[in-house]
Amino acid sequence: MPISPNFTSILSKDWEINFTQCTPNGSLKYTDLCNILQLTAAAHSEVGGISFSDMQKFHQAWVLSRMRVEIADLPKSGDTVTVITWINSLENSRSVRALEMHVNGKKIVGCETYWAVFNTQLRRPEALALPYEHFELFPDKRATIEGFSKININHEKEAVFEKIVYLSDLDIVNHVNNVKYLEWCMDHVEPKRILKQQVQSFEMNFMKELSLKDTVIIHESDTEDNSATTFSITKGEKTCYALQLNWKK
16 A cells, blocks of 8 residues: 555554453453554554555565563553554664553553564565655654563473464464464463553563464473563474563562
């Protein structure tokens, strides 16, 4: 699609939270939070002429490489949230995008995402084939308090689950969707910690794509002071994904 006449370099989009997106306490699931953030980023790329359908003319797609989410509160079923997004940096095959979620004018979530341009035929990164100079960049306008950090993976951590990738795990790029990794790991968190909204922030690192019928192992470990829990997903000897959940004190 051509660049929309309504295009702006900062996009604001409203979403209504419904009951299917919520946990039994009525609050938005962390996975659905990430879905809404991802859909808002996609909406901005669409009006800016660099959407999935635009990029597929060159066999390209945006894929998520890293994501940090800081949470002050979670919206509840029936709430209308406003998600605001802009681009911090965009060059060649890499882009950092910021997102914020607001309810009634109050910021409740900040998110920083790192994207790569991916050739869906060659299955490797490459430079973006479409023009993007019309996007104004905001390198100093940050959505999170902290930037990306290194997730320390303990290779001696406990293996908690073996998982086979099913068709329902795949997205339009024909690999496991980023939110599915989070879902697999969150299913092994003590439910009370989720229901009491004890997650202060979390960070994800996507290292290698997973495909249909792949068999993976989910590992879990806690820091000595129990301030954070780290999950990793491995295929054979290779780590494909890492998640760090930082707990409220």
